[in-house]
Amino acid sequence: MTPALLTLRAVNLFLVLAAAFLGARGKAVSVLLPAAAAAGVLAVESAAVFTGRLKALKLYRPAVAIVLAIDVLLVMWVAQWTRQWAGIIDLGVLVPAVLAALEFGPAAGALAAVVPALFTAALIAALGPGPAANPELLPTLVVRGLLFALVPAAAGLALGPARSRAAAAARGTLARLRAAQIGEFLSFALFQLRDYASSISSLSEALALSPPDDPKHQERVERLRKAAAELGFKLARVLGDQTALTTGRPPTQASVDLVSLINSCVNESREAFAPEGARVSVLVTSAVPPIHSDRRSIELALLAVLQNSLEACASRAAAGGVSVLLRREGGNAEIEVSDDGGGVSETGKVTMFEPFLSAHGASHGLGLGLSMSRRFLERIGGGLRVKSKAGYTAVLLIVPLERELPKIRLEDSAWAGRRAEH
Numbered sequence: 001m002t003p004a005l006l007t008l009r010a011v012n013l014f015l016v017l018a019a020a021f022l023g024a025r026g027k028a029v030s031v032l033l034p035a036a037a038a039a040g041v042l043a044v045e046s047a048a049v050f051t052g053r054l055k056a057l058k059l060y061r062p063a064v065a066i067v068l069a070i071d072v073l074l075v076m077w078v079a080q081w082t083r084q085w086a087g088i089i090d091l092g093v094l095v096p097a098v099l100a101a102l103e104f105g106p107a108a109g110a111l112a113a114v115v116p117a118l119f120t121a122a123l124i125a126a127l128g129p130g131p132a133a134n135p136e137l138l139p140t141l142v143v144r145g146l147l148f149a150l151v152p153a154a155a156g157l158a159l160g161p162a163r164s165r166a167a168a169a170a171r172g173t174l175a176r177l178r179a180a181q182i183g184e185f186l187s188f189a190l191f192q193l194r195d196y197a198s199s200i201s202s203l204s205e206a207l208a209l210s211p212p213d214d215p216k217h218q219e220r221v222e223r224l225r226k227a228a229a230e231l232g233f234k235l236a237r238v239l240g241d242q243t244a245l246t247t248g249r250p251p252t253q254a255s256v257d258l259v260s261l262i263n264s265c266v267n268e269s270r271e272a273f274a275p276e277g278a279r280v281s282v283l284v285t286s287a288v289p290p291i292h293s294d295r296r297s298i299e300l301a302l303l304a305v306l307q308n309s310l311e312a313c314a315s316r317a318a319a320g321g322v323s324v325l326l327r328r329e330g331g332n333a334e335i336e337v338s339d340d341g342g343g344v345s346e347t348g349k350v351t352m353f354e355p356f357l358s359a360h361g362a363s364h365g366l367g368l369g370l371s372m373s374r375r376f377l378e379r380i381g382g383g384l385r386v387k388s389k390a391g392y393t394a395v396l397l398i399v400p401l402e403r404e405l406p407k408i409r410l411e412d413s414a415w416a417g418r419r420a421e422h
Contacts, residue, residue, distance in 0.1 A: 006042075006049050009071055009095060013038045016075055016092035023089070024082045034078045041070055064103055068112065071096035076116050090120060094151055101156030109152030117145025196231040200224060255290045256298065258333055258399070262324055265299060269306035273314075279321035280310075286328045293380050293403040301373035301384065305337045305395045308369050312341025312393065328401075332382070335397040344388035352386060373397070378407040 017038060020031045045067060075092040082089070093116050101109020203224040210217050262282055270280050309322045325336040344352060353371045374384040377397060381404025385396045 003049055005099060006045060009099070010042050012092055012095040013042065013071070013074060016078055016089055019089050019092075020078045020082045020084060023084045027082075029082050031078070031082065034074070034081055037077075038074055041074065061103070065100070068096040068100050068103075072112060072116055076119070079120065090117065093117070094148065097148070097152040098155045101152035102159055106153040106156030109156045110149035113152050114145050114149040117148045120145070193231075193235075196227060199227045200231065203227060256293055256295045257290050258288050258298075258326060258335070259284060261295065261299060262302065262326060262335065265302045265306060266324060269303060269310060273307050273310040280306075280324070281321070282324045282326075284326045288326060288328045288333045289401065291333060291399060291401045293399065293401075297376040297380050298397075298399055301376040301397055302335060302337070304369035304373045305384075305397065309337055309339035309341060309393070309395070313339055314341075331401055333399045333401060335399065336394055337397070338392060338394040340392050343391045343393050344386070349386075349388065370395075381405055381407060383407065 017031055017035050020034065024031060072093055075089065075096075078092075079089045093113055097109050097113035099109075100112040203220055207217065207220050207224065210220070266280050266282055306322070306324075313322060322337065322339045322341075325334075325338070327334050327336075353374060370384070370386065377384050377399065381400045383398040385398070387394045387396075
């Protein structure tokens with residue numbers, strides 16, 4: 001609940017009270033008590049909203065539900081107080097009903113509007129002249145109540161696609177910004193490496209061609225040693241902490257519950273990347289004990305794979321579905337993420353592990369998801385495989401039950417300084 005929404009609700013209650021006052025003129029009815037009650041409620045809510053206490057509540061959503069319910073009850077009380085059940089006053093229910101739809105979904109908003117309207121119809125039927133005197137009254141009130149439900153329901157239904165478009169636009173902007181920053185950083189880092197590599201290469205050739213008794217030999221050796229030391233210093237500054245690439249990095253969590261981790265990643269990904277109507281299901285086919293590994297590496301790899309699958313589904317005309325399967329295979333746990341988002345093209349299959357190349361042209365990602373996910377898993381001794389055929393894609397994340405030594409690829413072995421796997 002924001003100050004703007006609080007102001008909207010205050011204006012709505014003011015208009016309800018004004019309508020009640022105008023409708024009660026000439027009658028022995030005063031709206032002073034309902035006005036005082038509404039002012040008291042708004043004063044308490046204003047204090048909670050403007051001080052940030054409402055937002056800080058752990059039960060924020062139930063608190064918002066209570067606030068909106070109070071609004072509806074106030075409107076109904078004013079209608080009862082002034083005996084104007086089916087007049088302009090009950091239109092005041094629409095504002096809290098629409099806010100309920102925006103906060104809790106179209107069904108909640110429709111319910112918040114139709115229940116008071118139907119209650120009003122039942123009250124009129126019970127206290128008024130009755131359907132016998134006016135047979136069309138009750139059906140008219142019922143239809144009017146159902147029409148009330150359309151406004152908040154439409155608002156709730158429109159919010160989902162609007163949020164999806166806003167989230168997609170935000171992800172696109174963030175991805176472009178990150179891509180530009182990473183590209184500029186890599187350009188700077190490669191310039192530094194190339195400069196020192198050229199100097200070291202030139203000095204090495206000069207040393208190889210000059211005899212040991214050359215007066216400049218020792219000077220070149222010192223220059224070479226100095227250039228190598230400076231290169232190491234530059235690499236430490238430019239590339240940052242290198243412990244993430246070694247076995248010396250301590251795990252972020254000794255024991256990892258994969259079922260809990262998968263559910264957490266699925267919920268987070270559904271909020272951030274799921275298109276309207278996308279289905280994400282989780283299935284555990286065999287018991288997997290808690291594993292002893294690096295939780296962060298598994299989590300980052302799974303989030304990236306889920307993002308790829310959900311955005312692939314979003315690129316289709318009809319939203320597809322994503323399934324996550326957990327099973328145990330020998331000494332490994334396997335997490336299979338599959339989707340029917342159109343599959344990967346033959347060209348995409350060749351370049352899917354190339355950094356900064358996305359297999360899906362419409363993706364807002366950086367093209368690092370699969371390549372970095374594979375590195376995350378290979379760092380703990382696991383792996384990642386991809387299969388794509390006939391519009392379906394399945395990504396298999398292999399996680400050892402006990403953390404193992406990192407697996408280093410041939411193309412990475414020169415950088416990592418370890419023996420490459422063949």
